Amino acid sequence: MLTSLVCVNEELESNSQASVILVIESVEVTPVNNERKDIIVAGAALFAMFFGAGNLIFPPALGFLSGTSWFFCMLGFFITGVGLPILGVAALAKSGGSLDRFAGRVSPLFAKVMGTAIVLAIGPFLAIPRTGATVYEIGIKPLFPGVSPLTASIAFFAITLFFALKPSSIVDKIGKYLTPILLLIIGMIIIKGVASPMGHAVGKGLTQPLSRGFIEGYQTMDALASILFAGLILSAITAKGYKTAEEQIKLTCKAGLIAGTGLMLVYGGLLYLGATASGTFEAGISKADLIVSITNTIFGAAGQTAMCLAVSAACLTTSIGLAAVVGSWFEKLTHGKLSYEPVVIVTVIFSALIAVSGVEKIVNFSVPLLIIAYPIVIILIALTLLGRNLSSAVFKGAVTGCLIVSVFDALAFLKISTGAAGKLIAKLPFADSGFAWILPALFCAVVMELISTSMHHKPLNQSTLPKS
Template identity: 90%
Template sequence: MNKEMKDIVVAGAALFAMFFGAGNLIFPPALGFLSGTSWFFCMLGFFITGVGLPILGVAALAKSGGSLDRFAGRVSPVFAKVMGTAIVLAIGPFLAIPRTGATVYEIGIKPLFSGVSPLTASVAFFVVTLFFALKPSSIVDKIGKYLTPVLLLIIGLIIVKGVASPIGHPVAKGLTQPLGRGFIEGYQTMDALASILFAGLVLSAIAAKGYKTAEEQISLTCKAGLIAGTGLMLVYGGLLFLGATGSGMFEEGISKSDLIVSITNTVLGSAGRTAMCLAVSAACLTTAIGLTAVVGSWFEKLSHGKLKYESVVIITAIFSTLISVSGVEKIVTFSVPLLIIAYPIVIVLIALTLWGSKLSSAVYKGAVAGCLIVSVFDALSFLKVDTGAAGKLIAKLPFADAGFSWVLPAIFCAVVMELIRTTMHHKPLNQSTMPKS
């Protein structure tokens, strides 16, 4: 294997491991359990948002030079900073990072060591996270070379054995709109949001290995993304199928954490608990390390060095430790409205960035505005807030049942803004301002 291919594989493995964290482990089996015989269509929807979007996000950010300012700045520089900060906080100390710590406790520690408190487990977990995250220059190599192989070995063992000898047969669960449900559930991985931040980390690591030209950096980052995406599809598909085979075995209402533990114990027997402890710890640790490093880098750059990377990383770890004690289910519930608002905007920005650089700023502004208006109403509806006539109108939009009510408004607003820009640009001069002959 030549140096370039080796660097691509290591970067791809690291990217896979950073993506594959708490949500990626617990949501596919839960979706399979919920869908039963409809698991295949749920899987396709989940692949779109859980695999396709993150990889496209990596490509879009690589095309933007790894800069979130360039990625979202076509809307406005202020929007780019506000959006970036919101995403960093969401996938950082407020939601995703604490979720990794909570998942390690509920799935990896509690079944084996019931006497360990959530706080003790969280403190230990984030101390290890800090050990890796305090040296950002070596994060990609450490994750790609050491943690990813452990993670893949354990998860692969569970999936291969579970697929070769299914624990049961999928049963009909009466789920409507399985494709749309899988699409929405893919939001919960938060990987499309994380991709626009992880891409910069991978791009920097590739540049540090001596690849100086933008073309080389973009090419290698995209190839690393494809490797990560392939791994995610294989793992997600396997875990979702395992959940479907258990759809007739476990009681309705079982929590996501208890479901994956029960499946693993059934598949691997007495060794299941230990294997799951190691798998969860590796999966969540890799994600926590990557996200913590991203938070530190973002706020150091945003403050122009006034906030030091090391200080931000330490504060993030402490804050995440405290939030993680609230548990996985509460963190997941709290995250849904935010994801309903943020995901469509990120999807639109990824699509427009990959579409081409010739699109005007007006198109970006219109598309984001259309997304934001509809997504806010969707989030309010999720929270059971009465949105009146406007909410009823949005619910009747095409594709609303599948979770895509924002698509046509985004296109409509983008076209309107572009027409306004074109009209203003070609507006004839007033007679009083025209030069005299």
Template identity: 40%
Template structure:
């Protein structure tokens, strides 16, 4: 019984840590905005958001577990060693020091600090923020416990308090809205969180945490990872649903013209009054801090493994934190504009590999993976170039193009073409070796 209780506690701690690492500022602002625009259809929008965000992230984690290689190579390895290293490195850099980590500090500063302390500049705040991140990540074994036992409960309590207040004292009636494509916007919001990319990086920390708690056998390690992931998904379902409901209670009017960030501020001020800005600052601070901690630790662990220990975990933490601190002072808009094209290129390729890897046991020819990923890359490149004014309008006319998923059909075509291209003898031997290693 004592071992069973320990296992449940460990699953809860790891699950809460995973919840907090996923739940950044972007996850806070999308559900309320969906709710206020969808009105009476808020639950539909929330479900679409949840599937495109958490649902795909869970599929990514389960796909890695099914391969027996719970690492980023478990997803991209079928593309070959060099392409896999390049893609994995770009993913880690983009959701690490190039974009996501600096964005956590910049968002906290602009949403939580500036409204209350306008005399503090971003360099001073960034030094405090990243000082805390450094403190919590410098020891890899302590990251999950710090987040799961201490920081996440504070975040969850603040969020639940806001949701309960909004449920007991709704801001207004939930109205029926028009001219809002609820399904499309829900999917797009989930897509924009980029949590699918984060999931294949966060799993590095989760596996390490499970092993550090004594789950060293492969089967029990995977069991803890699966249960922790499901625990996290349930927690996210409750919080996302509550935030979408809060947004829906503003749909009757009076909140027109607000963007995602301003809407969250307006909701908290309406529900809590003068203390709303303070509560929001606390929520944003904990949401962004926990996400930054998870990303820094994952980034450092990835490059330590990639260099086979030639660059230590601590060195990578210092480099990642220092670089992220500098970039965070560029401001949110600049950060997003720099990294958005790279993410647009990578995201479809990773999604294709996740989906195919999930059914990997039924795919005997690696050229299916390569063909599908290559065609998805070409399509996403066309989408990026269209944004720079080049004549690639056809990509938006493709099926699912309105959802920024014009790469789906090209990926299917590429996979079909790859099926009819025989594998080389070298690739066949490598595949057999990989299967025997997993077995």
């Protein structure tokens, strides 16, 4: 998710201990004089935010799983893995970069709960442990097979803790150059893999490839992260001299197109490589082993070593930045009752324990959480972009309907019986494709709006009516 740029939303920017790893150029307040350059810089920053070493494992695995159906899987993956994060930034820009304005239309409490849930998801529960597990499976295991997962996890998170507790410009400088290096390596692999395919895609019998790609795009977690990224991008654009909301939203959307184009090229190329490998490697190969094997097949041991080192360093900077985000968030949320250092220590220890379980188990663990979270984020982004004239009742109703169905979907994924209610939800339109929440969200939004309108309707005062 984040290779070399981790940011905190505007509520956290005042905390001096937040480690913000930037690839965007230093920003000074200057008059608007080169809009094209500013758009390119912002687009590059957005790309660096969303392009992450941990995300490299998903497109090849999806291509490998889909085989000859790779193109439709790619389209679905693009929607949630590329389009939704960019729309998320645009929606937050429209909300002034504020999470409270974005989710506060439901309720202020909901905004805080949602922000906390997102921070925990991209923090100790999912994203931080995934960086450690990815480093072991892609960066250490292929080069040093004798090293145990526990040893690797302790070493990785000890370094993470050291830099997260003492933010250093060294990490910033390392992060500044990691994205170009990693992107260069991946670009070379994709170009050679497309020019000289390692094999041909084979049929895998995958049903509904479009919806499968859509759901797999959740794993990038970039749409969740975009809610925290928007504040920094908006601040950078404002500091460049663009003061009106119209200018800020326009530049953000154009920057999003640049970032989205880059992400589609990288993700699409990796997904295609996975498809061409569908008849080359064994069906049970893990996501991490697949990208390592593809790299080794295309570029040999030297290319594999370069990939391992670049991914490891990139994951480390991500882990440091995310640990800082978690510490800063809870310090701000509790008004200092939970201080930065203890939160970071607990976060890193917790992440280290989960990381030992491996990438595959972490990914499987994340699915039910993302099944609940992503539809809510999609609904909020859509309603925000539709216009400011929508009432809070519409937001509350849509989120309520979406949440109810998403919880049942998550329980169904876990094979937990949900009785008659679960059977009813399974019969809803689009349920087979994983979108059973759409109609309930719309229905509840309409109902809540009607209730709100009727409650606020003032009946005519009988004394003011004309006498017959």
